[in-house]
Amino acid sequence: MSALKFAAERAVAIHAVLTASKVCQRVFTKLVNGETITKKDKSPVTIADFSAQAVINTFLHNSFPADPIVGEEDSKDLRGEEGRPMREKVLELANSGLDSPLTEETLIEAIDRGMYAGGAHGRMWALDPIDGTKGFLRGEQFAVCLALIVDGQVELGVMGCPNLPVDVKDQNGEKGCLFITVKGQGAFQRNFSSLTETPISMSAIQSLNDASFCESVESGHSNQSDSARIAHLLGITKPPVRMDSQCKYSTLARGDAEVYLRLPVNATYEEKIWDHATGSLLVSEAGGIVSDIHGKPLDFSKGRTLATNSGVVAAHAKIHNKVIEAVQKVLFPDGKL
Secondary structure (H helix, E strand, C coil), X not given: CHHHCCHHHHHHHHHHHHHHHXXXXXXXXXXXXXXXXXXXXXXXXXXXXXXXXXXXXXXXXHHCXXXXXXXXXXXXXXXXXXCHHHHHHHHHHHHCCCCCCCCHHHHHHHHHCCECCCCCCCEEEXXXXXXXXXXXXXXXXXEEEEEEEECCEEEEEEEEEEEEECCCCCCCCXXXXXXXXXXXXXXXXXXXXCCCCEECCCCCCXXXXXXXXXXXXXXXXXXXXXXXXXXXXXXXCCCCEECCCCHXXXXXXXXXXXXXXXXXXXXXXXXXXXXXXXXXXXXXXXCEEEXXXXXXXXXXXXXXXXXXXXXXXXXXXXXHHHHHHHHHHHHCCCCCC
């Protein structure tokens, strides 16, 4: 039955992402909120990255040992005497989320299972253990993102957003959201504190005048001045919703914003597959279209990057073409791509 497709993978991914998200929360509480580091010290997010990747890769390997993993991190900074202090912290935190503790050796092995080169054939998992490192350090938005890709197509995605309000209208209320999607089966949200999954869908606005758009907090991640011109051209007057990480995709998917623009900041940058695999499927299953700035579908079959794509545009299916037209007018005013 199609409804049961990838049921085992879905369950494992939910457990892995939720566990890793809670490990990341412990890192923040112990190492960022605590007075053990300076403001400029980025080591807590590195420790959280490694810990989350070790946890998720361990769960994946235990359940699907033949599946390769495309992960963001490798273990080089944890090796040798120089890496010992961080390695010991990562080991402690990773083991806080696992029933069978890792050793230093198996910790390194778990992290380095994420070094797969990707490609167009077979199954693979794409993992971003912490998407939004600066958001993590600020105590704002970050995401733990895991996707299953089969023959170059994203088939399943789970995203943990530990700091995202359950209800956007109640910013001081409960936080911690899990977003779950399987191709052809819709998009769902559940709270960290509950097993109940609620179907979500994008906001089907009648006019672009009512729309709002998401973009990165960091201007180095997306061209914000071009975004402003595109918004003006579309008649969007609301200020942009700026947040770190793939939480932007989840914000669209549950109807809290209508457009996500990630515009190229230079001609040579290639987006990483782990930065978009989970979120792109989530939005697609919630009623949206995700493409690059030329309207081409994102191609996850070219390795570790979206090598044949430039930028990302996500919007409700009803308005996506209009958004692409505006993007083209602003980015290519002379008509030359």
